Amino acid sequence: MSDHPELALNGGEKAFASRTGRAQPKVGVEEFLSIAERFGFKPDALERLRKTVGNEDLEGNGPNLARYICAFPAPPKGEEFERLAKEIFGVQHALSITSGTAALHCAFHAVGVGPGAEVILPALGFMATSSAVALLGGKPVFCDVDESLQMDPARIEPLITEHTVALAPTHHWGTVCDMDPILEVARRHNLKVIEDCAQAPGARYRGRHVGTLGDIGCFSISAYKIIGGGEGGLVITDDEHFFARVCQLAECGGLWRPDRFGPPRWEGELFPGTNYRLSELESAVDVIQLRKLENVVGRYRRVSRRILRQLRRFEEITPQKVNDSAGEIGYMLRFFPARFELGVQVCEALRAEGIGASMRGPNRPPDWHIYSDMVPVVGADPQREWRPGRCPRADDLFARCIGIGVDQWWSDTDADCVAAGINKVLAAYCTPADAPPGWL
Ligand SMILES: Cc1ncc(COP(=O)(O)O)c(C=O)c1O
Structure with a gap:
């Protein structure tokens, strides 16, 4: 023994x-x-x-708050969020991601933006878009805007060079870009189109959701946005290869792949990435927020249209150009006074009426929504390439634009009071135009 x-x-x-x-x-x-x-x-x-x-x-x-270690039999919330996004937007692929910026980073990389590549984006938008291009070693090229405050399709073509890879129309402030001519230019020059829809989820162009018109749509679900949850984002596309590349940058551990350790199935499938996985807690919130989208957008549309229909026309006031009046969200009413002094008077009088209105003015503070102020991306040198003056329409309209925030919860009576207040103030300072009422 x-x-x-x-x-x-x-x-x-x-x-x-x-x-x-x-x-x-x-x-x-x-x-x-x-x-x-x-x-x-x-x-x-x-x-x-x-x-x-x-x-x-x-x-x-x-x-656990990570989608791949879900302790429960129910599917992870990240998956539920993506399923819902595919259903709402009618697309083949959707990826939940940590932010709108992360979404743009992955999207630009997916279509081949890298060192030396140029991406044409609007002179007004938000720095996240140009930053995502610069992060990849690419070069943002700013396109001046028209009176819709979106990139002017007529100004894109002269900016295209042999290095241009993509266009990045940004549907900002709840309005939409004029996508038909933008897509036309892209097709003619064989460019990819990344739509930045961070500020306009639920907006439509010719009946189609923004984000589904180009090659890839990028959204933000941050708290500052209309269906904001906390910090989240979404990428949608119908292109299988772009989607795989988005997933690879967003999650280099390969957990997204059918065979995690399998060799690349096609050239360009695998490369070093990072981790932009959304937490289950945020996904749980975002599922609920995304379900609210149509109702939120519907409420904004109802209120803003009710106001716009009642507004009278004045010689010195140009309403923001609308590229799709049925499709835009309308969480902000915008118009341009002919002169700054008039704008100051109008804003002051509107505020006295109880209507929140603001105009940046000629001496506006720095702002990351305009190209020349995106100093971390374009540099601070007074002689920098993208200094004020390069996109004169954007410089002028950004400073001269009067914005009035719309509240989705306003009643019909509230909307009527706001419309009456705007008419009252404009009539006191401006000349009535010989045009039927209504700004739609
Ligand atoms: C036009 C636009 N693009 C991208 C982003 C970035 O989104 P996030 O804050 O979720 O990174 C924002 C955020 O404000 C935005 O306004």
């Missing part, structure tokens, strides 16, 4: 048959409640939440 105890392998007792240390969930009650507390739930509601969340003994396994 040996002195050695029998190995478990040979029928002996197990050395570590069962654990006695009690595990805590990896993400548990306190983490969930620390979020709930921020929303001001009353103590008894918090106590009920505590009991509910603490009810399950999940040991060290969860609940």
Whole structure:
């Protein structure tokens, strides 16, 4: 007989048959409640939440906030978000992602933007778009705008060079770009089109959702946007290869692939990437936010159209040009006074009427929504390529534009009061135009 105890392998007792240390969930009650507390739930509601969340003994396994380690039988929230996005936008592929900027970074890379490549984007938008191009070593080329404040399709062609890879129309401030002529130029020059829809989810052009007209659509679900959840984003496309490249940059660990360790299925499929995976907690919020999209957009449209239909025309006032009056969202009314001094008077009088209105004016503070101020991207040298003056329409319209925020929850009476107030103020300072009322 040996002195050695029998190995478990040979029928002996197990050395570590069962654990006695009690595990805590990896993400548990306190983490969930620390979020709930921020929303001001009353103590008894918090106590009920505590009991509910603490009810399950999940040991060290969860609940987890990562889509690939979902402790529950239900599908991960990230997947649900993507399924819903595909359904709403009617596209083949959707990827939930950490932000609109991440979405743009992946989209530009997917279509081949890299060192030396040029991307034409509007002189007005937000720095995230040009930043995503620059991050890849590409060069943003700013296209001047027209009175829709969107990129002017007539000014794109002269900017195209042998290095141009893509156009990035940005549907900003809830309005839409004139996509037909933009797509026409892209087709003629064999350029890809990345639509930046961060500020306009749910807007449509000729009946189609923005984001589905070009090659890839990028959205932000950040708290600042109309269906904002917290910090989130979305990429949509019908192109399988672009989608795989988006996924590869967003998640280089390859968990998205049918065979994670398989060789590349086609040239350009695999390359070093990063991690832009959306957390399950944010995805859970974004599923609900995305479900609200049509209603939110519908409310904005109803209120803004009701106001616009009632507005009278004046010689000194040019309403923002509308590229698709049925499709834009309309969370902001915009118009251009003929002179700054008039704009100052109009804004002051509107505010006195209880209508929030603002104009940046000629001495406006720096702003990351205009090309020349995007200093981290274009540099700060006074002689920089994209200094003020390069896109004169954008310089002028950005400073001279009067904006009035629309509230989706305004009643018909509220909308009528706002319309009456705008008419009252404009009539006091401007000359009535010989044109039927209505700005639509
Ligand atoms: C036009 C535009 N593109 C992209 C972004 C970036 O989105 P996110 O803040 O989710 O990164 C924004 C955000 O303000 C935006 O306005």
